[in-house]
Amino acid sequence: MRSKILSILMLGLLLLSAACSAQPAASVPTEAVEEQAAAPAAEAEAEAPAEARTLTVLAAASLTESFTELGQLFEAQNEGVTVALSFAGSQALAEQLGQGAAADVFASASTKYMTAVVDAGRVNADDAQTFAYNKLVVIYPKDNPGELTQLQDLAKSGLMVILADETVPVGKYSQEFLDKASADESFGSDFKENVLANVVSFEDNVKAVVTKITLGEADAGIVYVTDITADAAESIGTLDIPDELNSIGTYPIAPVADSQNADLAASFVSFVLSDEGQAVLAKYGFVNATAE
Structure with missing residues (x-):
């Protein structure tokens, strides 16, 4: 009789132990799981380097010093962007554009050669803006x-x-x-x-x-x-040379119509026309063109 009672007690203990171990684990909210999964992806996106892009600017030879500095400043403000500057006489640059040379921005020392590239279909007339004067x-x-x-x-x-x-x-x-x-x-x-x-x-x-x-x-x-x-x-x-005998050089700038970097070209033109850009030009002796 005693062994029967012991057997019943042992069976009861075994059933109680099995019941305790079968309790379900605490559930994790779905939102928390999604956040944990998204975190590594967001971190990877934040750490990814900006896309490398090159902005080609054709500029009059007289802009060499000022546009070199403007290009460096623009690069510093636009991660991954390299400004490739090509300086020459405006007539030579206009001829290059007329022959189909790839470029993003044209800065001329004369309205004559900006008109030439407009006539060649490389620049939209409405996009050309005067950014400086010279003596x-x-x-x-x-x-x-x-x-x-x-x-x-x-x-x-x-x-x-x-x-x-x-x-x-x-x-x-x-x-x-x-x-x-x-x-x-x-x-x-x-x-x-x-x-x-x-x-x-x-x-x-x-x-x-x-x-x-x-x-x-x-x-x-x-x-x-x-x-x-x-x-x-x-x-x-x-x-x-006194002003009454001097000839004031007018400098227009415009994005090239078929630029492969239209957004960057527009941003560079805006930067040149900005207060910061005009201050750089003034430092090199150009007369401000945006205060008219």
């Missing part, structure tokens, strides 16, 4: 071999003068200055003729004029005031 200045080697003291001295017999070619914006503006001066009694009607007789070379961009004068290859040249960089100023002297 002319006469430069000469620091030791002043031509003994220049006034603008009239450009017409002295035997002086060696270097100008940009008339197809280059600064060359065209230089010719306009000579025309205005020749109409001024203090210069004489033959001033332009005499100056052109002194020209020993016509260069295809303004930087070439600066370089040759700093090297002492001629007695005088005409460039933009923005070309008098800190380095150039150590090797050259200047003669100012």
Whole structure:
């Protein structure tokens, strides 16, 4: 009888133990599971590097220093973006675009060449905006071999003068200055003729004029005031051209119509026109164009 009772008690204990171990585990809310699964994906997305993209900007040679800085600032503000800058005379850049060269932004030193690329179908006319103005200045080697003291001295017999070619914006503006001066009694009607007789070379961009004068290859040249960089100023002297005789260079900029980076191109143009962009241009001597 006693063994029967013990058997019943042991069976009861076994059944009680099995019942306890069969209790269901506490359930985890569905939302928590989804959040845990999404967390690694979100972290991976946040850690992924920005897509590498290149923005190609064709810019007039006189913009070399200012656009180099603008490009660096734009890269710093746009992760993964590289600004590829190509500098040359505006006429050469317009010709490249007319022949189908791939680019995203065009910045010209003359409305003439912006109009040319509009006519070629590479830029929409409504997208072109003036972003800066520039002025002319006469430069000469620091030791002043031509003994220049006034603008009239450009017409002295035997002086060696270097100008940009008339197809280059600064060359065209230089010719306009000579025309205005020749109409001024203090210069004489033959001033332009005499100056052109002194020209020993016509260069295809303004930087070439600066370089040759700093090297002492001629007695005088005409460039933009923005070309008098800190380095150039150590090797050259200047003669100012008064506003009534000067020709103001107008600089337009526009995104290229078939740009493969249309959003970046528009952003770069906006950056150049912004207060920050205009401050950089002013630092290099350009006249603000957005305060009109």
